[in-house]
Amino acid sequence: MRSGFVTLIGRPNVGKSSLVNAFFGRKILIVSDKPQTTRNRIRCIYTDEENQIIFTDTPGIHKPIHRLGEFMVKAAIQAMKGCDLILFVVDSSKGFGEPEMRMCELVKTSQTNTFLVVNKIDLVDDYLQIAEVTKDRCGVFSKVFFTSVIKNQGIIELFEAIKLSLPEGPMYFPSQMTTDRPISFQAAELIREKILLLTREEVPHCVAVIVDQVIEKEEGILYIAATIYVERQSQKGILIGKAGSMIKQIGTLARMEIESVVNKKVYLDLHVKVKKNWRDKDFIILNEIGMKDEIE
Numbered sequence: 001m002r003s004g005f006v007t008l009i010g011r012p013n014v015g016k017s018s019l020v021n022a023f024f025g026r027k028i029l030i031v032s033d034k035p036q037t038t039r040n041r042i043r044c045i046y047t048d049e050e051n052q053i054i055f056t057d058t059p060g061i062h063k064p065i066h067r068l069g070e071f072m073v074k075a076a077i078q079a080m081k082g083c084d085l086i087l088f089v090v091d092s093s094k095g096f097g098e099p100e101m102r103m104c105e106l107v108k109t110s111q112t113n114t115f116l117v118v119n120k121i122d123l124v125d126d127y128l129q130i131a132e133v134t135k136d137r138c139g140v141f142s143k144v145f146f147t148s149v150i151k152n153q154g155i156i157e158l159f160e161a162i163k164l165s166l167p168e169g170p171m172y173f174p175s176q177m178t179t180d181r182p183i184s185f186q187a188a189e190l191i192r193e194k195i196l197l198l199t200r201e202e203v204p205h206c207v208a209v210i211v212d213q214v215i216e217k218e219e220g221i222l223y224i225a226a227t228i229y230v231e232r233q234s235q236k237g238i239l240i241g242k243a244g245s246m247i248k249q250i251g252t253l254a255r256m257e258i259e260s261v262v263n264k265k266v267y268l269d270l271h272v273k274v275k276k277n278w279r280d281k282d283f284i285i286l287n288e289i290g291m292k293d294e295i296e
């Protein structure tokens, strides 16, 4: 069988997580229209009779302004180490900028086989231009692909090329495993995704979700208690909403998706707490949201 590790890198919001979901044909990773949705490395394991591909989704490469951001970028860089293939993802509507310059350097240093993936080709007519500029500036790509997740264009071609690029190798993970993250992490991500969907401006970036408890109840119900951390009292007010309407909506949407992941009824118990400047200071929260490796 062919098997190997494929890391996706790109500036925030280019569609890295969306591409992984497209390869799987179902939602594995959370996605949103707000930049910096993905905050840590997440492995997604695809297995069929002939292939096992371990995709590592990463946070977007950007100029950090908080400790959290520093950890995110570090996590992305670490995920490139030792992989078999890098997918260098650009947004055809955004052009070539500082994040891409940084990525070029990283890819060159890594000396790893790299595909250029020009995503969101549905948004512009002249998507060849960004490919030319990126190729000129970086010159390290073994192949170039043009994709649209929204229109399902170029996905199969890219997926087939990924499979062919991988070496003969063992099964690294059991075939039924799709992610290396536990259900507590997946639940926290889904709650955060709903917050990203329903709130705007600074609120999405100031939110951390930590699952405190996952308990199997006798009646076949999974009880999940989670705390949503924000940085200011006003943000807490927004998240709770008028007479609790916002937190209720977040809870309902998240619960329905968690139920489809665990395939059982879920009771979701959400609490909102204020922790001033947690993105810069609070190592307990940073640890809990999976930044521990990066801190050490």
Ligand SMILES: Nc1nc2c(ncn2[C@@H]2O[C@H](COP(=O)(O)OP(=O)(O)OP(=O)(O)O)[C@@H](O)[C@H]2O)c(=O)[nH]1
Pocket (backbone or CB within 6 Å): 010, 011, 012, 013, 014, 015, 016, 017, 018, 019, 030, 031, 032, 033, 034, 035, 036, 037, 038, 039, 058, 059, 060, 061, 119, 120, 121, 122, 123, 147, 148, 149, 150, 151
């Ligand atoms: N028009 C268009 N939108 C897309 C396409 N692919 C993804 N998107 C949208 O782009 C937004 C960002 O997608 P994500 O997959 O969350 O992007 P990401 O690169 O993982 O972002 P971060 O996790 O923040 O680094 C979402 O609103 C997606 O629906 C595409 O091919 N075309």
Ligand SMILES: [Mg+2]
Pocket (backbone or CB within 6 Å): 016, 017, 018, 030, 031, 037, 038, 057, 058, 059
């Ligand atoms: Mg993402």
